[in-house]
Amino acid sequence: MKGPSVTEPVKTRYRVGGMDCAACAAKIETAVSRIPGVSEVGASFTAGTLNVVHDAVPFAAIQRAVKSLGYSLAPDGAAAPAATDRHDHAIHDHRDGDEHAGGESHFQLGDGPWWKTRKAVLTLACGLALIAAYLIGRVLPEIGHWAFLAALLVGLVPVARRAVAGTMSGTPFSIETLMTIASVGAVIIGATEEAATVVLLFLVGELLEGVAASRARASIKGLADLVPKTALLVEGDKTSEVPAAGLALNAIIMVRPGDRIPADGDIVEGQSAIDESPVTGESVPKTKRVGDQVFAGTINTDTVLKVRVTATASDNTIARVVRLVEEAQESKAPTARFIDRFSTYYTPGVLVAGALVAVVPPLLLSGSWDEWIYKGLAILLIGCPCALVISTPAAIAAALSAGARRGLLLKGGAVLEGLRAITMVALDKTGTLTEGKPQVTDIVGIGRSESKVLSLAAALEIGSSHPLAVAVLARAKTDKAAVPPAASAKAIAGKGVSGKVGGEEVFLASPGAAAERATITPELQATIDGFNDAGKTVSVLVVGGEIAGIFAIRDEPREDALAGITALKAAGIGIVMLTGDNERTARAIGSTLGIDVHAGLLPEDKQRIVRELQAQGQVVAKVGDGINDAPALAAADIGIAMGGGTDVALETADAAVLHGRVLDIAEMIELSKATMGNIWQNIAVSLGLKAIFLATTIIGVTGLWPAILADTGATVLVTLNAMRLLAWRPGRK
16 A cells, blocks of 8 residues: 655745845744745845745745745746835834845845835935924924824834734844834833934934845846847858847857857857956956857957857856855855854843843832833843844855955855865866866977977877877967878877878877887987976977977966965965876976875875875865866865866865966965954944943933944944955955
């Protein structure tokens, strides 16, 4: 007999409108987690997303829970609709989360300017009402109290509604609750003018915070906007303008001088300087030729190019960056998780503290009830955890965005925090420290010019895809060496390639194979040995039975490899090379760069060495680009994939250096340190201001409106400080 079928939980991603603070996210998480069938919920205000793991829960049920808080919900891929009116009017504390929800649609990517949002309209209405109340109070003092009460209600009613909705959905200790209690209490003791001022300041703070949060999202949207909306599709002799999003793989597109490249692809015709600064931050254009890869969003500066599309719009470099950054923003950093747990107890603690301050002195010390109730209400406002709660996620989101713009992808706040603790970097050689493409480094002509020797060798290699052949042909192209036609060219397995060029029998082979056809003198052998000792592969050109030339070929270090190594050493970080290449070649590269080398390694050997380093107390970052690096990348404390690497490496790694610069590894660690410094500044500001105003309130120096001004001010300061990371640049000279 068959048992009942078990439905596998599914994970669904949604876009949320109006969620622009950590408190908003927490409120939504709590409400959705209470829906039957939901097993896991994760909301990210920085990415504007909601991830729900559930057992076939209808979209309508989740939407209903989110909408009840004043936020909007749409399936991922659809634009987040405007938040509900109800939410907008809320004054909520984004911290708490709901208010923003409200009409924060304007803060959603692609929506209208902030001053047209309902939140901005509400703030303006409350401000005008307060000004009107002040003027009425001056002209008709007898009704001034009622005028201020009306001004208060303009802003407080939405806040109170948000407080009730939060309580009903499982979040009773929200900023709206604190604000409502403090405002009502102030009215009861006759401080109506101050209560109205407090509400206005609160709304202004919320508005500013929403604007700041939108800047972080706009940073990523700006990256996506680098890709043009249309492309020039080449079909035979015809060229037509088509939507870039619809380009198919292997389609041929034309890119004119001055145009942005609309898709990732390989150049099939033309040569031009490509300005990659919008994506990489590098100001110097790179010359790209036939066969070279170009990225969507970069700018063709010189001549017309034809490019074969290698990635669809949803999978090009820019799209992958945006996707990875959004996913990273959805994961909480350790510091953020700690602060979330802390706030769970902190806010109820503030309520208790406010109550004790209001009640204990009058009961036990014969204090004035009005005076101490007033102070207790001020403490409720001082204790709002807004600035503290947003201190970490705002900084993390800004740093992830800034890193992405420089091609530094980090898969979450935990990775960003962890990088600052790295003490050892283990680097692969081929494709990581080196270009991954063998180059002809030396040509020795014997009885013939170097140019003639190069021409003969290139003639034999035409049409071959062997890495050494590619290196010879690339050198011939760079040196503009003539490449004559070869007859009867053929590969000789395990030895080399032979053929006739200009009537002469030509043979390009390894030194051992060449020695079978010609005599290698001791002087030539010494030259060959010297190249081998330098980690170079040697090919010998034999023409008519005599040695005519020698080629030395090696996969050279990346242009910035030495600078990158130097930057890591300057930061006090140890470096080691882990490579499967032979000992002699690896040590030659290691000697050039000044680093220790472990060569001839299998994938499991690399993983073993990483674990040995960790056992010695090192915090290890492993950097690699190939499938054989995947086990070590997974074992390391932080795995970093080089940009040109395989999908396996990119999926296994915790971070990626998209543009393959060794210097970027040091920059990534520098970004981590800058971010953590920013976070601790934010925490110090938020807690420091609270401590100061707590003391001044107790001794009677400050009251309600200075208290909320301090809280709002701290929130704005913390957010603006975090947003400074959007403009982060590496500090190297």
